[in-house]
Amino acid sequence: MPEPEIRKSAVIVETIYHEGGPVGAAPQRKAACLTVIKNPFAGKYHEDIQGFMKDLEPLGKDMAQQIIDALGGDASVVKGYGKGAIVGANGEIEHGALWHVPGGYAMRDKIAQSMAIVPSTKKLGAPGARLDVPVTHTNASYVRSHFDAMEVGLSDAPKADEILLALVMTTGPRIHERVGGLAAEDVKGEDGLR
Amino acid sequence: MKIRKITTQVEHTKTEMGRPVDTSKAIAMAVIENPYAGVYSDDLSDLIDIGETLGDLLGRAALDALNCDAQAVQSYGKSALIGEDGELEHAAAILHPALGAPLRTVLGGGAALVPSSKAMGAPGTVIDVPLGHINAAYVRSHFDGMRAQINDAPRAGEIVVAVALSTTGRPNPRVGGLTHPDAIGTDGLR
Numbered sequence: 347m348p349e350p351e352i353r354k355s356a357v358i359v360e361t362i363y364h365e366g367g368p369v370g371a372a373p374q375r376k377a378a379c380l381t382v383i384k385n386p387f388a389g390k391y392h393e394d395i396q397g398f399m400k401d402l403e404p405l406g407k408d409m410a411q412q413i414i415d416a417l418g419g420d421a422s423v424v425k426g427y428g429k430g431a432i433v434g435a436n437g438e439i440e441h442g443a444l445w446h447v448p449g450g451y452a453m454r455d456k457i458a459q460s461m462a463i464v465p466s467t468k469k470l471g472a473p474g475a476r477l478d479v480p481v482t483h484t485n486a487s488y489v490r491s492h493f494d495a496m497e498v499g500l501s502d503a504p505k506a507d508e509i510l511l512a513l514v515m516t517t518g519p520r521i522h523e524r525v526g527g528l529a530a531e532d533v534k535g536e537d538g539l540r
Numbered sequence: 541m542k543i544r545k546i547t548t549q550v551e552h553t554k555t556e557m558g559r560p561v562d563t564s565k566a567i568a569m570a571v572i573e574n575p576y577a578g579v580y581s582d583d584l585s586d587l588i589d590i591g592e593t594l595g596d597l598l599g600r601a602a603l604d605a606l607n608c609d610a611q612a613v614q615s616y617g618k619s620a621l622i623g624e625d626g627e628l629e630h631a632a633a634i635l636h637p638a639l640g641a642p643l644r645t646v647l648g649g650g651a652a653l654v655p656s657s658k659a660m661g662a663p664g665t666v667i668d669v670p671l672g673h674i675n676a677a678y679v680r681s682h683f684d685g686m687r688a689q690i691n692d693a694p695r696a697g698e699i700v701v702a703v704a705l706s707t708t709g710r711p712n713p714r715v716g717g718l719t720h721p722d723a724i725g726t727d728g729l730r
Contacts, residue, residue, distance in 0.1 A: 354553040357605070362545040365692075373545075476691070497691035500551070501666075 350405050351384040353508065356500060357416050367522040375423075375517040377416045378479065378498045379409040380510055388436040388507040395440065399447050405511070406445075406452030413515045414456060421456050425530065426492045426516035428481040429453070429464050432471040434504035442468030445511055453513060459485040461538035471510075474501050479514045485535045490527025491519035541590045542573040544698065546597075549688055550605040556711035563711050564608070567669060567688045567704040568601035570594055577625035577697035587633035591701075595639035598703035599646035608707055610648045614720060615671040615682045615706040618643070618654050621661040623694035631658035634701055643703060650674040651728040661700070664691050669704040675725030680717025681709035 360376040363369050383405070387395055414421045429449040431442035450464035465480040465487075476499035483489035496514045504510040519530065534540055550566040572594075575586045603610060618639060620631035635656050644650035655670035655677075666689045673679035686704040694700045709720065724730055 351555075353555050354551055356549060356551040358547065358549040359605070360545055360547040364544055366544075476689075499689075501687040 349401055353382045353384070354503065355382070356380045357412055358498060359416050360496070362521050365521050370521060372518070374519070374521045375417055376496045376514065377413045378496055378512055378514045379412045380498055380500060380512050381405060381409055382500065382503040382508050382510050385434060385437045385441055385507050385509045387441055388434065395444060398444050402444065402448035403452065406448040407455070409511070409513045410452040410456050413513060417515065417517060422458065423517045424457050424515045425484060425518050426481040426494055427453050427457070427464055427484050428479045428495070428514045429466045430477045430479040430512045431468040432475050432477050432504050432510040433468065434506045434508040435470065435472060436506040437470070437509060439468060439470060441509060449511065449513055453515065457484050459535065461485045461535055462487045463538060471504065473503055473505060475499055477512060479512055481514055481516050483530060483533070485538070486528065486533040486540050487538060488528045488540050489530050489533060490525060491523035491530060494520055541593055544571045544573070545693070546570050546601065547690060548601050548605040553711055559712060561711040563706070563708040564606055565686050565704065565706040566602045566605040567686050567702055568598040568605065569688060569690060569700055569702045570598060571690065571693040572699050572701065574623060574626045574630060574697050574699045576630060577623070584630065584633035587630055588637045591634040592638035592642055594634070594701050595642035596646060598701065599643040602703050602705045603646060606705055606707060610646065612707050613647050613705050614673060614708060615684060616643065616647070616650065616654055616674050617656065617669045617671040617686070617704045619657045619667050619669040619702045621659055621665060621667050621694055621700040623696045623698045624660065624662065625696040626699060628658060628660060630699060634699065647674065651725050652677040653728060661694060663693055663695060664689055667700065667702055669702050671704055671706050673720065673723065675728065676718060676723035676730050677728060678718045678730050679709070679720055679723050680715060681713035681719055684710050
């Protein structure tokens, strides 16, 4: 399988100062990298698709780095992450599942404290479809303050024969987090959960 | 001015209809508190001042997102989306009296009118920001737009203000008219 054919890419950054409550010491930042690629399996059922995961690895690394760069270039600021895909109408949800491994490990390879599984979502969609990419703490999935999400999408993608791939990183908890649970400072960091 | 959040989005297009292209667009948006939400005021000077501040702030944010020299910017546009406790005139106050001058300062020029759009909206409403050539409004290849949305804004008492910049016109322009190389750029039109 040749390398992914990229039509366009986008980087989105949000800087959140408050949400109606007190302005914190530092704003929360969320960043996403989106890449629109041709779906090599569009329009026909292919039994063997796993090889494409390997083909997506360089793209995953590049997208993860684009997000880190957008957040200032220091991967240690990243405290939450998530990933997702929107598959165009001539594809199937299974094609989006190909993004789990290359997308997730691309981020984990660049983030030192990343014991936790990367949460994900995927769906079929037309151009303009929006995806709520789930976000959790990079080192311990149960950190309640970091349960979050970022909505992403592009007005002109994915076309029917395309896949929109997404990676998301955040720099901290929800801006007014106050529902308790495991706190980031209490993480043991041994099993990826607590 | 009370800013709740700022977002930027930069897009790079590499192919269009299978043809290689190289276009970049960026949009910077601020979600601010509407100081006149829920009240009618003849005097909208607070919003005019906010527009001046945001012309600079959003111009710089969009330029940073494009990661290019100011001289490379060929198109610009601006929009305001007003939450339901405001009125369309609030958008006009932000956009028209004072936003353009500091934006042009950021870009080091801009003879043409900054094309604009305004609307009332709710959280997640799409903003279509028009784009036009910065020095000559008749450059047909640069009639364009950029679409963006913020899922959680504007809330009722908020305004989303957007500035969009592009380093090119449309990906494959071929409907004629004045072109970028032929623009004189002194009167803002041709």
